Amino acid sequence: MVHPSAQAGDVFLPVTERTLMNGHGKGHIGGQFVSTHLPRRWMLLVALVWLAVMPDLALAIPAYARQTRLACVACHVGAFGPQLTQFGRQFKLLGYTMKVGDGKSLPLSAMLVESFTHTQKAQADVPAKGFGRNDNAELQQASVFLAGRLSEHIGVFAQATYSENGGLLGWDNMDLRYARAFSRGSHSGIWGISINNNPTVSDVFNTAPAWMYPYLSADLAPGAPAQPMLFGGLGGQAIGASAYMQVDGAWYVEAGGYRSLSPSFLRRVNAGYDGRVSGIAPYARAAYTWQMPAGDLSIGGFLLSLHRSLVGANFAGDAVAVPGPSDRFRDIGLDASYQYTRGDHGFTADALYVSEQQRLDATYADGGADHLHNSLQAFNLKGSYWYRNTYGVTLASFVDNGSNDLTLYGNNGSPDTRGESIEFNYNPFGEATSWHQPWANVRLGLQYTYFTRFSALVHNIDGAGRSASANNTLYFYVWLAI
Incomplete structure (x- = not known):
């Protein structure tokens, strides 16, 4: 899955698993159109060979690169999505409409991610159909994108994604924008409207759950x-519209609402159905950015x-909303981000x-929870360093916690899970002067995540002697965008 903040330099964007998590941590592949099983890792090999031996054809693929004629480093820290530079944020706020030259271009792109996953101890059950209890290789993502300028003020980012885990092809993040620049006296800025299918997809900061690390x-x-609903609880299952405005490159405000899509539509795009939103779910976002000589600092907040x-299920076995009372969720978030770039x-x-x-x-009336009132909290912190947009290292920490509820969460009734991660990246074509920049986009990543606590426990987390550290995960991926 990809990142709607993909910008001028490339035509890809990572859609993290976190983006597609529902409010209770049950991941799903973000939406899909056709239920079809595709061949496996040969696709990545063919694409890599094609990129290496047929560079002239590769020029016809990346939509944003063809549209702007800019290197990826113009819009992305590390020359690869989704971390946006100041310029990358402006490109997205302007509705993906910036264009160089008068020629017409086809706004299509593609992405492949092949990965390998190893846990410190084999899992008790297979993580998904068709995989083993440990040491799994998979074609994690194969995506196509409609991404770019549709008119002077309208642009789009829309993605369809296939994953070997689930074997389905369907819709992913979508962001259709109308945007205009304005000037009033001594003030200037950008205003626009976004129609999208996941709260925070429209955001331009990498603290937003849709685009945050990992x-x-x-x-x-x-x-x-x-995790809280803001972490993809409506991802792919709702449609929303929001109006946004940036003033003087400092203030950013956005407000809108989301409503559920019909079960029949979600079934056609394989997006899953976790429940129906009653009426309109309001969403709001505000942030303030201080510009600095070699970067910027932003502080803001979210509300959902x-x-x-x-x-x-109805008589046909299709998922439908159950008549009666509904569960209420209110999320409030605070975020901060800092960027510094100088030379290499x-x-x-x-x-x-x-x-x-x-x-x-x-849920309580149905016997699915011990308490009528519950709470969840999530805290995420990360820092990344890049040298020449080629070599990168990221350190991160996460804490997911909340009130105890044995019936709701099972196990010992606590969602308290904590850990850290370290990731090393190599972009062989990351520099602006690299071979075939910006159309040759390859990233190698090695990520290690370790848990200091899982479901509030360090030892015997499942009642069968498994420790939190048994879930420590080594993850390697090859990410190709063309």
């Missing part, structure tokens, strides 16, 4: 038992509030804290 992570390894019904060196730091208050009228 940009890619293992989908065949254990993860947090639960929704009522959601439970899911049942680049540094970014991001922090996000989200608190969710729950009133589980439907």
Whole structure:
């Protein structure tokens, strides 16, 4: 899955597993059109060979690169998505419409991610159908994108993604924008409207859950038992519209609402159905950015509030909303980000804290929770360093916690899961002067995640002697964007 903040320099964007998590940690592949099983790793090999031996044809693929004629470093820290530079943020806010030259171009692109996942101890059960209990290789993502300028003020980022985990092809993140620049006296800025299918997809900061670190992570390894709704709880299952404005490159405000898509539509695009939002779920975002000689500092916040019904099945076996009371979720988030770039060196730091208050009228009445009122909290912190946009290292820490509820969470009833990660990256064509920049986009990543606590426990987390460290995960990936 990819990143709607993909910008001028490339036509890809990572859609993290976190982006496609629902509010209770159950991951799914973001939306899909056709249920079809595709061949496996040969696709990545063919694409790599094609890129190496047929560079002239490769020029016809990357939509944003063809449209702007800019190197990836113009829009991305590390010359690869999704970390956006100041210029990259402006490109997205202007609706992906910036263009160089008068020629017409086809706004299409593609991405492949091949990965390998190893956990410190084999899992008790296979993580997904068709895989083993450990040491799994998979074609994690194969995506095509409609991405670029449609008219002077309208642009689009839309993605369809196939994953070997699930074997389905369907819709992923989507962001259709209308945007205009304005000037009033001594003030200038950008205003626009975004139609998208996931709160925070429209955001331009990498603290937003849709685009936050990890940009890619293992989908065949254990993860947090639960996270707030803001972490993809409506991803791919709703449609929303928001109006946004940036003033003087400093203030950014956005407000809108989301409503559920019909079960029949979601079935056609294989997006899953975790419950129906009652009415409109309001969403708001605000941030302030201080410009610095070699970077910037931003501080802001998020708000998401929704009522959601439970899911049942009709006589045909299709998932439908259950009549009756609904559960209420209210998320409030605070975030901060910092960027520094000078010469060959680049540094970014991001922090996000989200608190969710729950009133589980439907779940509690149905016997699915011990308490009517519950809460969840999530804290994420990461820092990245890049040298010549080619060599990168990232350190990150995460804490997911909340109130105890044995029936809701199982195990010992606590979602408290904590850990750290380190990742090393190599972009062989990351520099602006690299061979075939910006159309040759390859990233190698080695990521290690270790857990200091899982479901509030360090030892015997499953009642069968498994420790939190048994879930430590080594994850290697090759990411290609063309």
